[in-house]
Amino acid sequence: MNRATRRKATNTIFVGLCAFATLIALGALVLILWSLVVNGIGGIDAHIFTMDQPAPGSPGGLRNGIVGSLMMCGMGMLIAVVVGILAGTWLAEYGGQTPYGHAVRFLNDVLLSAPSILVGLFVYELLVKPFHGFSGYAGAVALALLAAPIVTRTTEDMLTLQPNTLREAGMALGAGRGFVIRSIIWKAAGAGLLTGALLGFARISGETAPLLFTSLGNQFFNANLTQPMASLPTTIFQFALSAYDDWRRLAWVGALLIAVAVLAVNTIGRFVARETHRS
Amino acid sequence: MVLPFRREWAMDSATIDNAVAIRPVRSQNPAAETIFRGLCFFAATLLLAALAGVVVSLAIGGWPAFRQFGFGFLTSSEWNPVTEVYGAAGPIVGTIITSILALGFALPLALGISIFLVEFCPHRISRPIAIAVELLAGIPSIVYGMWGLFVLAPWFATHIQMPIMMGTDPNSFWGKLFYGIPNGANIFTASLILAIMILPYMAAVFRELLLTIPAQVREAAYGLGSTSFEVMRQVMLPYVRRGTVGVIMLGLGRALGETMAVTFIIGNAHGFPHSLFDSGSTIASTIANEFAEATSEMHTSALVALGLVLFLLTFAVLATARALLAGQKN
Numbered sequence: 001m002n003r004a005t006r007r008k009a010t011n012t013i014f015v016g017l018c019a020f021a022t023l024i025a026l027g028a029l030v031l032i033l034w035s036l037v038v039n040g041i042g043g044i045d046a047h048i049f050t051m052d053q054p055a056p057g058s059p060g061g062l063r064n065g066i067v068g069s070l071m072m073c074g075m076g077m078l079i080a081v082v083v084g085i086l087a088g089t090w091l092a093e094y095g096g097q098t099p100y101g102h103a104v105r106f107l108n109d110v111l112l113s114a115p116s117i118l119v120g121l122f123v124y125e126l127l128v129k130p131f132h133g134f135s136g137y138a139g140a141v142a143l144a145l146l147a148a149p150i151v152t153r154t155t156e157d158m159l160t161l162q163p164n165t166l167r168e169a170g171m172a173l174g175a176g177r178g179f180v181i182r183s184i185i186w187k188a189a190g191a192g193l194l195t196g197a198l199l200g201f202a203r204i205s206g207e208t209a210p211l212l213f214t215s216l217g218n219q220f221f222n223a224n225l226t227q228p229m230a231s232l233p234t235t236i237f238q239f240a241l242s243a244y245d246d247w248r249r250l251a252w253v254g255a256l257l258i259a260v261a262v263l264a265v266n267t268i269g270r271f272v273a274r275e276t277h278r279s
Numbered sequence: 280m281v282l283p284f285r286r287e288w289a290m291d292s293a294t295i296d297n298a299v300a301i302r303p304v305r306s307q308n309p310a311a312e313t314i315f316r317g318l319c320f321f322a323a324t325l326l327l328a329a330l331a332g333v334v335v336s337l338a339i340g341g342w343p344a345f346r347q348f349g350f351g352f353l354t355s356s357e358w359n360p361v362t363e364v365y366g367a368a369g370p371i372v373g374t375i376i377t378s379i380l381a382l383g384f385a386l387p388l389a390l391g392i393s394i395f396l397v398e399f400c401p402h403r404i405s406r407p408i409a410i411a412v413e414l415l416a417g418i419p420s421i422v423y424g425m426w427g428l429f430v431l432a433p434w435f436a437t438h439i440q441m442p443i444m445m446g447t448d449p450n451s452f453w454g455k456l457f458y459g460i461p462n463g464a465n466i467f468t469a470s471l472i473l474a475i476m477i478l479p480y481m482a483a484v485f486r487e488l489l490l491t492i493p494a495q496v497r498e499a500a501y502g503l504g505s506t507s508f509e510v511m512r513q514v515m516l517p518y519v520r521r522g523t524v525g526v527i528m529l530g531l532g533r534a535l536g537e538t539m540a541v542t543f544i545i546g547n548a549h550g551f552p553h554s555l556f557d558s559g560s561t562i563a564s565t566i567a568n569e570f571a572e573a574t575s576e577m578h579t580s581a582l583v584a585l586g587l588v589l590f591l592l593t594f595a596v597l598a599t600a601r602a603l604l605a606g607q608k609n
Contacts (some may be wrong), residue, residue: 233421
């Protein structure tokens, strides 16, 4: 075999391997989604949304988990959006270039990728141990701590994208800096800020580890945030590792619901971001 | 549309002065400025305080265990809640082994995917494929765990583990390496799941790195008659070498702290794993399994101390990743 043929052959194999790697990743995605649908879709009926988690062997649904998840994620997002947007604004508009700003940005990145279970431990030490009880609030704070860094990061990126001429135009009309930020820059970056919130929401709605010892889980329906609260992920965790077939079936349904919700929110977030970039 | 001019719409200068004077100047209120700026600063500081809080609370909570067991906490592998003896070497080693194995699986795949998307893929389908790969990052950890436990593990046990164990002499090196309970819940399958989970992050960052390479550099190499493989190996990869190490560190940081998926599938045994197919535990899976049920102070403290070890590990790895990636982008 001469040299040219060998080089060509090596190259073909290389391209083939790269394509194969891509196929493996796509295959994994398809396999996972497929088994979710196969195992979960049969269990979806009206009971899932109207009944609470059952004792083994009796009919039931996931209502308490769904409601608990929605409440804690909603509360967590509320905190995360307020803190994240303000902090991101500070980084982009005020002190981002100071040494303190660099420190905040770096530590925000660390918090962004810190293991979520450690955030759970922190909130346990902060809110559960001193008040002698697991609570929905503790769960919400843990989730907020996971979403806030994402919102902060996206907010900073989106505000930095806004042209300086916008700020100068506002100030030339006599507006103060904060007023310019609130009524011009935030509005111009609105879709971007929404993306950040959606990505944060997608991240926390599937989180299990930080809820295990903050909201704990609750087998009964509970809409009181000061009490231990069920959530979809912790219910799935409990049911999937149980020995009862009907509990495992419910766990698959829950997993399907969560995956669909998270992927949908993620896709919407991406879509919003793309529309912004285009305009 | 042009409106007809009407006399009463015209304001004389006095009216204008009045209007300006009467309307509160919302846009220029110095007090509001200070408050808003203060709020923004406060929010930024809150994030800083949260991270500091994580470190401090882990250090305080774990202190009794560090004081009791000293350096032995990190080197002993005896973990016994009954006799109140806690040595964390088992979970620490388990964490490092699974993360490095996962990295071994994920890195070639991530390189292959990003190279394929940047260099070879037809432009029209490259975006949908990139989105599909990134969707993998959106699937919650617990879903990976369930899939691993109910789909991957049984398949792995019957189609991979059993044949290998049947085909090797249990006393040979290979037999010992692949020894384990054939239920598919072991450090190898845990690493496989971890690899799928960190793959999209690594592929996304690496693809960005490849896109930062100036087109002239690539085209010059092609112009000399190189094949795609040679361009990649001799020009593009060396160009992003520093960043590649950053990508590896980023994947490692993700893998170290992953909790739920690993908890489902690693088998949750204390102590060192003795083979590739042996069950084990990681720091995160140990905390997830035991924390809510820990009754004694020392047990809780040992788990929190484990958390601190995990934090320091991930912090070191992520800080390195960040420094390397920042260096590449400049």
